[in-house]
Amino acid sequence: MSRSSYKRILLKLSGEVLMGPGQFGIDSETVARLAQEVKAAKDSGFELCLVIGGGNIFRGIAGAASGMDRTAADYMGMLATVMNALAFQDALEKIGVDTRVQSAIPMATVCEPYIRRRAMRHMEKGRIVIFAAGTGNPFFTTDTASALRAAEMGCDALFKGTSVDGVYNADPKQDPTATRYESLSFNRVLSDNLKVMDAAAVALCRDNHIPIVVFNIREQANLALVLSGQGTATIVGKEDS
Numbered sequence: 001m002s003r004s005s006y007k008r009i010l011l012k013l014s015g016e017v018l019m020g021p022g023q024f025g026i027d028s029e030t031v032a033r034l035a036q037e038v039k040a041a042k043d044s045g046f047e048l049c050l051v052i053g054g055g056n057i058f059r060g061i062a063g064a065a066s067g068m069d070r071t072a073a074d075y076m077g078m079l080a081t082v083m084n085a086l087a088f089q090d091a092l093e094k095i096g097v098d099t100r101v102q103s104a105i106p107m108a109t110v111c112e113p114y115i116r117r118r119a120m121r122h123m124e125k126g127r128i129v130i131f132a133a134g135t136g137n138p139f140f141t142t143d144t145a146s147a148l149r150a151a152e153m154g155c156d157a158l159f160k161g162t163s164v165d166g167v168y169n170a171d172p173k174q175d176p177t178a179t180r181y182e183s184l185s186f187n188r189v190l191s192d193n194l195k196v197m198d199a200a201a202v203a204l205c206r207d208n209h210i211p212i213v214v215f216n217i218r219e220q221a222n223l224a225l226v227l228s229g230q231g232t233a234t235i236v237g238k239e240d241s
């Protein structure tokens, strides 16, 4: 299946990207811009579900590094993703997109709990489902949650919208000489320990034959380009090139 023939996709948005030009939290202009781009993708015929990270608010590993119990810190990270999901739902509904937030940690007065069959039904009705609170378990990330939900929802691909334009042979933010792959295999990402996504997420996608498309969502209008098979991105799940 080529990149342009995917129909149902899971879009993972980096939490950090929601900060926009800021250093923390949610930038309303950036969220509104991203919501417009997601609406355009839906209007062009894609069936979409979303996972949003929490790195703009709290990461468990940072809490643990400053002395917190890791599990408590991870629950805080998961709650951060719920805040982002609600902000994104608000932005989508303001522009007329029907959405549901489902949380892996039940919080009945805030949003729906995650129920797979119900999420499927929402998607069949043309709603965008935003999966919040990651997997609901500490020691995981929203990348793993994205891979898990993509498999559960029968998605054709997982699009990771982040702050780099693909997978490099080293972290491009640390090594300016790093070079970008057009495509590479799941096993290459794992064996070379490329940290653009956590290993559990990559293995889950590999085992369920879900390609991962890594692209820069900070760049305006890039989502539409990448969805249509153009634009700069790396596809994980093909042979190395």
Ligand SMILES: Nc1ncnc2c1ncn2[C@@H]1O[C@H](COP(=O)(O)OP(=O)(O)OP(=O)(O)O)[C@@H](O)[C@H]1O
Binding pocket: 013, 014, 015, 016, 017, 052, 053, 054, 055, 056, 142, 143, 161, 162, 163, 164, 166, 167, 168, 169, 170, 171, 172, 173, 194, 195, 196, 197
């Ligand atoms: N080999 C690599 N190729 C590309 N990026 C890499 C690589 N190794 C590490 N990275 C880093 O991975 C980051 C993207 O993954 P990360 O999980 O940190 O972000 P995210 O999931 O998009 O954010 P958030 O946690 O805010 O939701 C990039 O910012 C990049 O610096």
Ligand SMILES: O=c1ccn([C@@H]2O[C@H](COP(=O)(O)O)[C@@H](O)[C@H]2O)c(=O)[nH]1
Binding pocket: 015, 052, 053, 054, 055, 058, 059, 060, 061, 073, 074, 075, 076, 077, 078, 079, 080, 081, 133, 134, 135, 136, 137, 138, 139, 140, 141, 142, 143, 144, 145
């Ligand atoms: O399944 C999960 C997903 C996330 N967490 C915690 O949330 C934060 C934010 O998620 P990011 O993927 O880093 O954006 C993460 O650092 C974990 O602390 C989790 O515990 N379980």
